[in-house]
Amino acid sequence: MPLDILVIQLLNGLVFSLLLFLMAAGLSLILGLMDVVNLAHGGFYLFGGYIGLTMIRWFGSFWLALLIAPLVAGALGLLLQVWFLRRLQSRHLDQVLFTFGLALIAADMLRWYWGAYVESVPPPPELDGSVLIMGRQFPVYRLSLIFFGAIVGVALMVLLDYTRIGAIVRAGVSDSELVSGLGINIDWVFVGVFVLGTALAALAGVAAGPITNLYPGLDFEILILALVVVVIGGLGTLRGALLGSILVGMTETLGKAFIPEFSLFVIFALMALVLLVRPRGLLGQKEA
Amino acid sequence: MTSLLANFRRWQFWLTLIGLIALVIYPNVASSYLISLLTEVFVFAIFAMSLDLLLGYSGLSSFGHAAFFGLGGYILGFVARNWTANMFITLPIVLIGSALGALIIGFFALRTSGLSFLMFTLAASQMFFGIAIKWTAVTGGSDGLSGIPRPTIGVGDTVYRFGTGFQFYFVALIFFLIAFWLMRQLVHSPFGRALIGIKSNEARMKALGYNTWRYKMMAFTLAGVFAGLSGYLFAYFNRHVSPETFYWTTSGQVMIMVIIGGAGSLTGPALGAVLVRLLPSYVSSYTERWHAIMGLVFILFVLFAPQGIIGLLKKVGRVSNSPNEP
Amino acid sequence: MTQLKADHLHKDFGGLTALVDVTLEVKSGERRAIIGPNGAGKTTFFKLLAGEHIPTSGRVYFDGQDITHLPVHARANLGLSHTFQRNNLFFDLTVFENVRLAVQHHRRLAWQMFKSAGSYQAINEETEKILSQLGLSDHRQQLARHLAYGQQRSLEVALALATEPRALLLDEPTAGMSPAETAEMAKFIESLPRSLTMLIVEHDMDVVFSLADRITALHYGQVIAEGSPEEVRSNPMVQEIYLGTQSAVKRHL
Numbered sequence: 001m002p003l004d005i006l007v008i009q010l011l012n013g014l015v016f017s018l019l020l021f022l023m024a025a026g027l028s029l030i031l032g033l034m035d036v037v038n039l040a041h042g043g044f045y046l047f048g049g050y051i052g053l054t055m056i057r058w059f060g061s062f063w064l065a066l067l068i069a070p071l072v073a074g075a076l077g078l079l080l081q082v083w084f085l086r087r088l089q090s091r092h093l094d095q096v097l098f099t100f101g102l103a104l105i106a107a108d109m110l111r112w113y114w115g116a117y118v119e120s121v122p123p124p125p126e127l128d129g130s131v132l133i134m135g136r137q138f139p140v141y142r143l144s145l146i147f148f149g150a151i152v153g154v155a156l157m158v159l160l161d162y163t164r165i166g167a168i169v170r171a172g173v174s175d176s177e178l179v180s181g182l183g184i185n186i187d188w189v190f191v192g193v194f195v196l197g198t199a200l201a202a203l204a205g206v207a208a209g210p211i212t213n214l215y216p217g218l219d220f221e222i223l224i225l226a227l228v229v230v231v232i233g234g235l236g237t238l239r240g241a242l243l244g245s246i247l248v249g250m251t252e253t254l255g256k257a258f259i260p261e262f263s264l265f266v267i268f269a270l271m272a273l274v275l276l277v278r279p280r281g282l283l284g285q286k287e288a
Numbered sequence: 289m290t291s292l293l294a295n296f297r298r299w300q301f302w303l304t305l306i307g308l309i310a311l312v313i314y315p316n317v318a319s320s321y322l323i324s325l326l327t328e329v330f331v332f333a334i335f336a337m338s339l340d341l342l343l344g345y346s347g348l349s350s351f352g353h354a355a356f357f358g359l360g361g362y363i364l365g366f367v368a369r370n371w372t373a374n375m376f377i378t379l380p381i382v383l384i385g386s387a388l389g390a391l392i393i394g395f396f397a398l399r400t401s402g403l404s405f406l407m408f409t410l411a412a413s414q415m416f417f418g419i420a421i422k423w424t425a426v427t428g429g430s431d432g433l434s435g436i437p438r439p440t441i442g443v444g445d446t447v448y449r450f451g452t453g454f455q456f457y458f459v460a461l462i463f464f465l466i467a468f469w470l471m472r473q474l475v476h477s478p479f480g481r482a483l484i485g486i487k488s489n490e491a492r493m494k495a496l497g498y499n500t501w502r503y504k505m506m507a508f509t510l511a512g513v514f515a516g517l518s519g520y521l522f523a524y525f526n527r528h529v530s531p532e533t534f535y536w537t538t539s540g541q542v543m544i545m546v547i548i549g550g551a552g553s554l555t556g557p558a559l560g561a562v563l564v565r566l567l568p569s570y571v572s573s574y575t576e577r578w579h580a581i582m583g584l585v586f587i588l589f590v591l592f593a594p595q596g597i598i599g600l601l602k603k604v605g606r607v608s609n610s611p612n613e614p
Numbered sequence: 615m616t617q618l619k620a621d622h623l624h625k626d627f628g629g630l631t632a633l634v635d636v637t638l639e640v641k642s643g644e645r646r647a648i649i650g651p652n653g654a655g656k657t658t659f660f661k662l663l664a665g666e667h668i669p670t671s672g673r674v675y676f677d678g679q680d681i682t683h684l685p686v687h688a689r690a691n692l693g694l695s696h697t698f699q700r701n702n703l704f705f706d707l708t709v710f711e712n713v714r715l716a717v718q719h720h721r722r723l724a725w726q727m728f729k730s731a732g733s734y735q736a737i738n739e740e741t742e743k744i745l746s747q748l749g750l751s752d753h754r755q756q757l758a759r760h761l762a763y764g765q766q767r768s769l770e771v772a773l774a775l776a777t778e779p780r781a782l783l784l785d786e787p788t789a790g791m792s793p794a795e796t797a798e799m800a801k802f803i804e805s806l807p808r809s810l811t812m813l814i815v816e817h818d819m820d821v822v823f824s825l826a827d828r829i830t831a832l833h834y835g836q837v838i839a840e841g842s843p844e845e846v847r848s849n850p851m852v853q854e855i856y857l858g859t860q861s862a863v864k865r866h867l
Contacts, residue, residue: 473727473728473729473730474727474728476730476731476732477726477727477728477729477730477731478718478723478724478725478726478727478731478734478737479724479725479726479727480727480731481711481714481715481718481724481731482715482718482719482724484707484711485704485707485711485715488704488705488706488707489702489703489704489705491686491702492698492702492703492704492773493687493715494685494686494687494690495664495686495687495690495695495696495698495702495773495774496687496690496715496716496719496773496776496777497687497690497691497719497720497777498687498719498724499687499688500687
């Protein structure tokens, strides 16, 4: 294979990895902290993307969309957490079932309102165009997504590793009783992380729009990949989510480019392999 | 108390008998549309009960049970289109095929437990979906496999052909009854009790000497076989199998049947199958948004009646039977 | 003949050392008690024998077979059974079903998939026998979670006994029991066949000194004394550790 194509595909893989990381980070933190797999996470992603699309149509500004969509999704996440999930706090499986029902509703409602067709999202005009990399065209937007993803990723790591709030969340992941014992209201830590997670998913939805387009079914496509990321990387660890995202993102992109029929199978095989060697994921400390 | 119990048993016996007679008479009086509706219910009841073996009895939260439903359908589609539709041949192939599929998925899935198990099984079924969509040469891509011949049964030249919906109704009914009876025996057997023990307290089961991994593997495989059987019947019924059968909404639908009906009792999920498959045809004005409505009903059950309809009935029965109980 | 042997067991948890070079041999039919103040490593030691933890180094032998890395269920099937410090029952099942689960496995009938579990007379009879031995017959249809605490404790022991072990590891069998219940439980343990090897971790010194043939005292993860009850009682180190802290021991010293 020519080197230039490989480099381009690797760059594409990196873009996709970072988008996945935005999804998986929230999923993984919610999982580690609250022992809940949020199966509606893909729904929030697609919802964010569609809200962004509507914002672009209404106001003509991609940047506004990037701001509004996470806010709307986060607000929705807040209501769902406070009104419903909290009621089920000690019943972990029921919480997952709840998010599963939510995913069904979301999928149907999104199809209802935004239609069953593929909608393309225009990139912001400032970043439209392409640059030459090893003699091949590469969209500026994708290149800037690498920087954007990296910035958000680093911000998340700093938030979690170097702030008091981050310390509380990390402590909650390893032992939520301990945190309650310190006189911290664990309920609000749950709310905060859930809202952050949903907002991140919506952010990823808007940012990914110009690359993946928006269509019904994208919610679960992306959710499944994010789940695989979490299983591979380990529950409740940002570094695990990052490592998993890069592995899955690269495998998915290269797989799609070279063996499209079995790209999903390759990812699945990767997950099975990790489970064989380390059932709790590459960087996971915690048993699910 | 014992006489009350005996009365209940007798009552149950008569109810079952009347029900059976009704099910035999039904296709003779109902329209072909109504016959096909009930046929579908039988198929999905098998599917729902098979998931209940995992969810309700073994405590294994499999969110990708559609994997085996689809597998059964696709194996049948492949064999029936390329070789024969004779059930004497297709049935064992599909049962063995689903068992192998479940063994392989189960082998990896049971390395984990709890949420990782849930995520793994969900991802596994979506992987099947992805392959079904993209491996066009074998699976027919997003169109699926159509033109599956009607089932036949027989040896050599004496072959009987189930050519009509009326005839297939009885095929589905008989399979449903056999599957129900087998699973009923299973959950009441020592093995079934052991599964309940694992759901209740796996650590203690290990301390008693149970190799719980083997029991869970067996449960997962059996559930996969019954799900494969239902997918097999569904493909014969539609004479078509589509990638949708692998899709997460299919897993979701069967999950809804189990939860709404009541996990941990075989009748519950069967009842759930009746509701979920029949209601949309009667509430026609809502069918447009059927998924959303089902999702909503499902959420309400999870929030307010996690034991499902069977649980509600038991509660009512307990209140009316023994008002003096504390 | 040595039935259970711990050979230079060592256990670290992360940076913390819980057990240092513990060696111990229990003869067939012997009743051995493990004592020591809180944090002495009794529970860790117990879990290494039961198979719930794997030692950092050292070996565990049962009837001469190296079982260091055997999983819990395989140990149980060799005849090494154990109870839990905190009641670990099938709380949402009836008392009868709790015991039946143990009996049906022991009778090698747990893989039967066709006949109803209730139709196996041998299982039913043995289950009833065990229930009556522990005075639980009247509660057979109650859910385990609805039993009184002391009865749950009895059920805990009943489950371990139902597998007909050759050696029984008891982790604080009387923990949380009232004095009357404690006495009853002690009497019951006393009444078990002499051929059954027992290793008991126990806080109640009355129980320890009335039951044990030999006693091993642990302190900071190490064996500090071992011998007959009299020898351990008069050991100066044991006296020093327990002096002023545990009145029950002082009474016996």
